[in-house]
Amino acid sequence: MLDMALWISLALILMALTLNVYRLTVGPDMPDRLLALDTMYVNSIALIVLLGLWLNTKVYFEAALLIAMLGFISTVAVCKYLLRGDIIE
Amino acid sequence: MTHYVILEGVIAFFLIAGGAFTFIGSLGMAHLRDFYMRLHGPTKATTLGIGCMLIASMLYFWVTEGKPDIQEMLITLFLFITAPVSAHLLAKTGLHMQLMHVDKTRGKPLELYEEEVGEKPVPHPDKGHG
Incomplete structure (x- = not known):
């Protein structure tokens, strides 16, 4: 049952990443692409959690935490750049 | 024995719910017509999906x-x-860049400061650098 759930969840997350890539390439404006990147890092955290369940190890959660923190910081930095034309004022 | 079967079912349910919510969030982001509409999907559904998956x-x-x-x-x-x-900052960036929105999207950016509405980004008025 858990194998089946892992496969279904993996397929759903891969479809979600494909839709993100679509919005990243098509997106008409800069904030659309930024939103697509923001969603992509959250989905990659889900992918890493699935990898940890599949390999039955907890080593990858530190990587997930790092991706969460750096993704948030980079989103804020690019938003500040688009808002003010400068990151650190 | 049945104890483990029930727990496995709960874990499988949370995994599939997490995947479904993540997919719905990305579907909303890819499908909706407006940046302000598109912001709804990833900020709510994807966060709920990742929460379900981490609980599993x-x-x-x-x-x-x-x-x-x-x-x-x-x-x-x-x-x-x-x-x-990050959703608040993205919405503020969209308002600042004055993105096109469809007629059904309500609300006008009344709350922006003067230096935040303009043709292009304006540096901070404090002249702290440069």
Whole structure:
């Protein structure tokens, strides 16, 4: 049952990443692409959690935490750049 | 024995719910017509999906190793704190760049400061640098 759930969840997350890539390439404006990147890092955290369940190890959660923190910081930095034309004022 | 079967079912349910919510969030982001509409999907549905998936992971390692671990809850807490902040900043960026919106999107950017509405980004008026 858990194998089946892992496969279904993996397929759903891969479809979600494909839709993100679509919005990243098509997106008409800069904030659309930024939103697509923001969603992509959250989905990659889900992918890493699935990898940890599949390999039955907890080593990858530190990587997930790092991706969460750096993704948030980079989103804020690019938003500040688009808002003010400068990151650190 | 039935104990483990029930727990496996709960973990499988949380995994599939997490995948479904993640997919629905990305579907909303790819399908809706307006940047302000598109902002709804990833900020709500995707955050809920990742929360479900981390709960499933926490339950699985609790069952297999016998003791609960706080690490997954840390990721969930961090994501639940940071998702609204980044959504607020993205919405503010969209208002600043005056993106096109469809007629059904309500609300006007009345709350922006003077230096935030303009043709192009304006540097901070404090002249702290340069």
